[in-house]
Amino acid sequence: MKHTLAKSLFILLSFFTGNGQSIEDYKLWLRYHPIEKPELVDLYLNLTEHVYFSSDSKLLKNAKSEFSNALPQLIGNNAKFDTSFSRNTKLLVTVYEQLPEEIKSKLKTKIGLIKEEGFIIQTVDYNNSSLTILTAKQEVGILYGTFRFLSFMQMHKKIVDFNIVDSPKIQLRMLNHWDNLDRSVERGYAGFSLWNWQKLPEHIDQRYIDYARANASIGINATVLTNVNANALVLTPRYLQKVAALANIFREYGIKVYLTARFSAPMEIGNLNTADPKDENVEKWWAQKAMEIYDLIPNFGGFLVKANSEGQPGPQNYGRNHVDGANMMATVLKPFGGHVIWRAFVYSEHNNIDRAKQAYDEFLPYDGKFDDNVVVQVKNGPIDFQPREPFHPLFGAMKNTSLAMEFQITQEYLGFSSHLVYLPKLFEEVLDTDTFVEGKGSTIAKVIDGSLYQNKISVMAGVSNIGNDLNWTGHPFGQANWYGFGRLAWNPYLTSEQIADEWLRLTFNNESEFIAPIKEMMLTSREAVVNYMNPLGLHHIFDSGHHYGPGPWVDNLGRADWNPVYYHRADNDGIGYNRTSLGSKATSQYAPILKKLYDSPKTIPEEYLLWFHHLPWDYTLQDGTTLWDGIALRYQKGVNQVYQMLRTWQSVQPYITKAQYEDVNMLLQIQLKEAKWWRDACLLYFQSHSNLPLPKEVEKPENTLEYYKSLKFPFAPGIRPNWN
Incomplete structure (x- = not known):
């Protein structure tokens, strides 16, 4: 009886955690489901019958280990690793310089097409037989190529002759963890931090x-x-010492560690009485700190710095500027090859101009003045990771400075980990946007990858959605946002549809009856959340501090631009923020063709209408409805779209496990409830200004405006420590 109970508990714990997450979800997109089609099994068995790795470095050992882990699960067969390259070898894995000369000559033209981290997977004729080569300039390219090779098998690709030449288009493809030393995670919705500082190193x-x-x-x-x-x-x-322990692990997978540097550190831990970047002792302190770090972590990446923003200390505390602060740090890191990534997310309580303009106004004068190992990291939009924003005008405007794109993978403003929102659709929208700064075709992707202005460093950063939940991201579909960010950081020209297709096949199955409807659900999910939260260019109408749920009525915070009323400006005459040439003049920060487009409510894309215009409630939209009716109908449409997501998920139940189905189904029920909450609370509040009836197509609110205003969430997850 005791043995049976223990066995039952083990099975139960292996299948579920307390919140209904499946143990399978821990494996992310590396699940290596068994391939059941005999013709594919035979193809892959032949392809991996004899594999030769030419080196036993730590990176290549990890690549080799991935084959050893994946093949038994995929095709029920262990990889046969040859001790030497022979006539029997079917798959040859080695860096290009170690290839036999005869094979080298076959790949000579292609090796010049890849960058340092790129890889080639090529099938060639060798000794009257077919031989597949996985090669690269560097060993990390072999690791990347290994995962790509195995992903083809996971996706049931019927590839007989490989001809793949691929390289990352962006140099630094970076996750930004907002993890605190007490293991809390600011804007984290998937449990505590992964890093157990108490037990490290x-x-x-x-x-x-x-x-x-x-x-x-x-x-x-x-x-x-x-x-x-x-x-x-x-x-x-x-x-x-603890950081070094993590860096030692990550190095074996081609990952560099960076740290955030508090600008006042010389005072707080260095016993100096100033952190002035022009002070000789301050620069000396940072130089010694850099030496200390690189002694422990030879491949340390550098510092990410938030300075003079939201109360963080910075060079302006000492009458200096961003260039002074960033270049001082860059000077001490340069001998080691380190970078300073300096965030441009700044706005000041002493500045009364439109918050959307402040980062542009503050940073544009510094263009070309930063050292060449400094990258200025810019959020995708000019406010703060909203469900939809126009692109940040610094992209394209700063021509002589390397700019990093900062996306938010964690869903701070998109329903936390309760809502299914496929963010690569948002990322793609931003990357494909044309800035027109150098004429048509000057897309943000070209700014970020450095091709538009030949910038020295290219970076894409994503604020992580990872925690210690069993499934890593809180919501199973949150994994798609992590995966999609990585794929777009590798190649910002991929489509969100292609990425969704990949992720679904790697994570669930290859059944078209499952893939087609769920891919469509993912691709429409971002537009749904825009509709039920912030339609027609509304933005930042979230409740205070935690940003959980609606709070368009909030007007009592210490700074004007912390209050939602600052952004929507609803009154009896209308709604929206006038950022045109007749308003805050934010449109002047964009290229002339866009300025003209945005300045007129008749030509601006309607998804940005209320971002740039304050319009009367009876203004006529493109579809002939009034602005009031259009807002209300979009809120209802968002709710309807979540209803459809639920129906879609229920329709694919036969293609997934019970655990997978039930977990997402419960989360979609939460999303539906909260979409209705958003619709009802916002429409009741805006109706108090418009004094107009709701269209007949809009469901009657379930509660009163006073009820929604009374809701408080003091323990909402992800709140910044000491938030005021």
């Missing part, structure tokens, strides 16, 4: 290794371990 959790594997599988090569609202303690010797 001695205790190495298996999750650290699996985290590195997952990132390497999608080409992520950098990680910032700590919150941009930085704690100087992470730069002390005790914590640097």
